[in-house]
Amino acid sequence: MSKIIISTESGSDLPYKITVPHNVQIIPMHISFGRKTFCDGCFNQEEIYKYYDRHKQLPKTSAASPGDYTVHFKSIFDRFPDCSIVHISYSAKLSVSYQNAVLASNDFDSNKIRVVDSLNASSGLGVLVMFAVKIIEKYQDAFSFDECVSLIKQARHRVCCSFIPKSLEYMKAGGRISGAAQFGAAVLNLKPSVVLKNGSLEAGKKYRGNINRIAFCYMKDFTENNRLEKDFIVIGYSHGVSKNMLFSLKRYAHKLGFTKSWCFQMGSVVSSHAGPESIGYAGISKL
Numbered sequence: 001m002s003k004i005i006i007s008t009e010s011g012s013d014l015p016y017k018i019t020v021p022h023n024v025q026i027i028p029m030h031i032s033f034g035r036k037t038f039c040d041g042c043f044n045q046e047e048i049y050k051y052y053d054r055h056k057q058l059p060k061t062s063a064a065s066p067g068d069y070t071v072h073f074k075s076i077f078d079r080f081p082d083c084s085i086v087h088i089s090y091s092a093k094l095s096v097s098y099q100n101a102v103l104a105s106n107d108f109d110s111n112k113i114r115v116v117d118s119l120n121a122s123s124g125l126g127v128l129v130m131f132a133v134k135i136i137e138k139y140q141d142a143f144s145f146d147e148c149v150s151l152i153k154q155a156r157h158r159v160c161c162s163f164i165p166k167s168l169e170y171m172k173a174g175g176r177i178s179g180a181a182q183f184g185a186a187v188l189n190l191k192p193s194v195v196l197k198n199g200s201l202e203a204g205k206k207y208r209g210n211i212n213r214i215a216f217c218y219m220k221d222f223t224e225n226n227r228l229e230k231d232f233i234v235i236g237y238s239h240g241v242s243k244n245m246l247f248s249l250k251r252y253a254h255k256l257g258f259t260k261s262w263c264f265q266m267g268s269v270v271s272s273h274a275g276p277e278s279i280g281y282a283g284i285s286k287l
Contacts, residue, residue, distance in 0.1 A: 069104030091199035119199040123236035123282035124161025160226040163280025236280035
């Protein structure tokens with residue numbers, strides 16, 4: 001069988017130490033500061049918060065266009081002429097990435113490319129891509145292309161992802177919650193978790209207190225409530241979370257029994273809505 005190449009968006013928040021060794025191809029999403037549009041990942045995330053402080057509005061986030069996907073897929077086929085591509089996209093309920101990728105895929109041999117809706121975002125999308133890498137590396141010589149894609153689609157429903165913003169101010173600015181909800185949470189010092197479920201964002205358990213303190217209780221709850229496999233856990237974080245905090249969370253993950261923990265910095269797309277000093281977790285639930 002021809003080599004299978006995995007592709008995904010920059011919104012998967014995957015670091016180079018994952019994408020480069022496994023040849024995962026990344027297409028950037030976009031961030032617009034007024035009339036200027038930039039590729040996700042080509043600027044310091046601190047610029048998002050400086051822009052918000054100056055203008056009291058968030059930069060706009062957008063998916064790659066169908067034309068961008070066409071160029072992206074063609075580039076992969078040019079470099080790997082005999083390959084097949086499985087593109088794992090941002091949740092169709094949160095972005096038009098999936099629809100645009102499907103439109104672009106129609107320009108190519110239908111037997112050589114498949115587009116999968118991850119039903120997830122950020123580290124959750126990244127976890128599914130990591131799981132897909134394992135599937136492809138283990139089974140591509142024994143299974144057909146469509147059988148490998150089917151295994152990836154089945155794995156979508158085992159991916160768990162949730163995050164807690166330090167403040168709801170940015171989610172309010174992005175229209176994700178009401179001003180009353182943001183005000184009430186601030187007064188009561190509540191930190192509601194946000195859960196990705198079936199491709200959509202839903203409100204999860206509320207925590208009270210400082211984000212650096214509740215992050216540990218939140219990890220324990222996330223692990224137990226989702227019955228996670230203990231092979232690894234991904235710790236997602238936005239700009240402003242200290243290295244000492246990340247080290248402490250990695251050490252706590254080891255105490256909870258995880259063999260490995262990865263720290264993924266949230267990309268600009270997610271960070272613009274979650275705000276600075278947000279923390280999230282992602283993993284794979286047991287069968």
